[in-house]
Amino acid sequence: MTGERRGVLQFIGVACLIVCVLFVILSLPFFLGQYRVLHSWPVTQARIVGSEVVTQPAAKHDQLYAAKLQIEYAVSGKPIAVELISFQSSNYAETVNRAGEFPVGSWHQIRYDPNTPTQARIGAGWNRRFFAVPLITLGCGLVFAALAAGLFIAARF
DSSP states (O other): OOHHHHHHHHHHHHHHHHHHHHHHHHHHHHHHHHHHHHHHSOEEEEEEEEEEEEEEOOSTTOOEEEEEEEEEEEETTEEEEEEEEEEEESOHHHHHHHHHTSOTTOEEEEEEOSSSTTOEEESOSSSTTTTHHHHHHHHHHHHHHHHHHHHHHHHHO
16 A cells, blocks of 8 residues: 555544544533433422324424323422423324323323423433433444544555
């Protein structure tokens, strides 16, 4: 392998490492935000008072569906009513199934921000669904790390 080709592979490898580091750095605030919710937001029970699938604006010629939930809960004896978007997808049937997990009248555990009690999260927990965004971001970084490793190995031989 020529020195020039080796240099190009190493250069692209370094670029991939830089992109990897950027993805890892980008994932950290997402992880920390979710961690903060799990460790500092109190838990309470909320009653589902409305559950429907709605359409939302999306890219040109696309349709996005969301499970829109209306919930009620109390904080320090004060009733609070909140509207949440629980799930978004371009798959209507998948969105209907997700909304079906929250029938009107059912009770579910939520976490709410003690500083802004109208900010609530349903389904918050140590699960893939709750950590999906940071895990996907971190996964993209790992893909670029693997590409960089492959390029550095190829440059050595």
